[in-house]
Amino acid sequence: MPIAIAISATLAILSLAVIFGTDMSVAVVQRAVYRELDDRTMVRVVGRGHFYGDRRFPVIGIGGTIATAATVVLAFVGVSPQAGTLAAAGLVLLLIWLALFARIAKPINAVLTAAADAGETPSDARALQDRWESIIVPRAILLGLAIALLCATLFLV
Numbered sequence: 001m002p003i004a005i006a007i008s009a010t011l012a013i014l015s016l017a018v019i020f021g022t023d024m025s026v027a028v029v030q031r032a033v034y035r036e037l038d039d040r041t042m043v044r045v046v047g048r049g050h051f052y053g054d055r056r057f058p059v060i061g062i063g064g065t066i067a068t069a070a071t072v073v074l075a076f077v078g079v080s081p082q083a084g085t086l087a088a089a090g091l092v093l094l095l096i097w098l099a100l101f102a103r104i105a106k107p108i109n110a111v112l113t114a115a116a117d118a119g120e121t122p123s124d125a126r127a128l129q130d131r132w133e134s135i136i137v138p139r140a141i142l143l144g145l146a147i148a149l150l151c152a153t154l155f156l157v
Contacts, residue, residue: 001077002078005071005075005083005154008071009087009157010154012064012070013147016064016147020144026133026136031133047113050112051116065094065098068150071150075153083153086149086152090150090153093142093145097146109132112128112129112132
């Protein structure tokens with residue numbers, strides 16, 4: 001059983017790390033770049049980024065979520081309540097991240113993707129991007145903490 005937990009936690013960590021790295025890159029670098037762009041260019045760049053991200057990241061995110069949930073179950077059943085609790089706390093943080101993404105970022109992604117595809121610049125483009133960016137640091141923190149909790153789970157295996 002410990003090897004199954006180690007495998008599921010490692011898969012979860014690797015999957016979530018991809019998304020965490022992307023969120024950190026946006027928080028630390030890309031936000032500054034987007035501020036330097038005119039609205040039309042910003043919509044084109046951000047919209048195209050969301051076009052590809054919203055099509056490619058779900059497989060990674062779903063895989064990471066499933067692996068995290070599997071880690072929770074395996075840890076509670078096979079190791080200890082402490083390991084299960086750590087993994088469960090990581091899953092809760094991941095689900096909060098997902099709720100933020102689904103309620104705030106995803107709808108904005110759709111608007112900016114459609115605008116980029118149509119070659120249009122919404123009059124509220126900058127406000128939309130500001131709203132999207134307003135949750136990127138919390139999202140990165142949530143994923144970073146979830147990954148740390150999964151790593152801590154491995155210490156108890």
